[in-house]
Amino acid sequence: FRLSFPADYPLKEISGKEILFKIKLKKISEKELPELNDEFAKRVGKVDSVEKLKEEVKKNLEAQRVEEAEAEVRDALIQQASESVTVDIPDALVKREADQMIDELSRSLKKSNVTLEQYLKNTGKDTEGLREELKPSASKRVKAKLVLRAMADKEKMEISEDELQTEMKALATGIERPEEEFIRSIDEAGRDYIMDYLLRRKALDFLVAEAKISKER
Known part of the structure; x- marks a missing residue:
């Protein structure tokens, strides 16, 4: 069969061209579903x-x-x-958040055995272009984080050592390293990052609880 590709198709070798595809059918299989019984x-x-x-x-x-x-x-x-609220967001924070979003995308693609480089090639983008594309979403995420952290500070929320240890143990799950070794490897900056995340999560829980109370009233 023939398939026409648009002129703006990311792969220049086939963009704007009509490509002939030849398929050789080697085998037809029918999937047999197991019987739905107690053994299953x-x-x-x-x-x-x-x-x-x-x-x-x-x-x-x-x-x-x-x-x-x-x-x-x-x-x-x-x-x-x-x-x-109105918040002045430093460009450096937006860039850092966009980079974090790129890292998240890379990890997500890896689960499908696709590298970030392959994704960029297939979409006709480069890292800088992707970063610019993500900046509006990154800005919203930074603003949300700042608002939640401000709320945590206003309500004088704190994270106990037990809460921190519980979260670090949860992070250790699925990592091919002994739990204690992984926790010991987390430096002060890492602990501060986790503490900040937990404070924001606690602030969000508070926000949800307040919304439920207001709704009940």
Whole structure:
């Protein structure tokens, strides 16, 4: 079959051209689904019966819906709080946040076995162009962080050593290093970063709780 590519297609070798694709069909397979029985339930869900497996799936889906709804509420509250104040945001903070967003994108792409370099090539961008593209979102994120931190300071919120240790242990999960070794490797700047994150999270929890109280009234 033939496929036409637009003139602005990222890959210059085929942009604005009509390419002929030839496909050789080697095999047709049909996937056979396993029988939905108690044996299947034990194998996949580690439960005794199909009924219990269905209950488990239902519970997980409900928990996911609740989590998504709560995330939407939190995002809306952050946006509302950010829009209600005027903050001068230093360019250096926006650039640093944009770089962090690029790092997050890189880690996300890596899960799909795609490198950041491949992504940039396929989208016809470079790192600087991507950074500029992300700056508006980065600016909003920085503003939200500053607002939440200001709220934490206003409410005189603090993070205990136990809370800090709990968070560091959570971060150690999934890392191919002993937990204690990982925690010891976190320097003062790293601890301060985690403390700042926990304060902002606590401020957001406070914001959500206040919103619920206002709604009940």
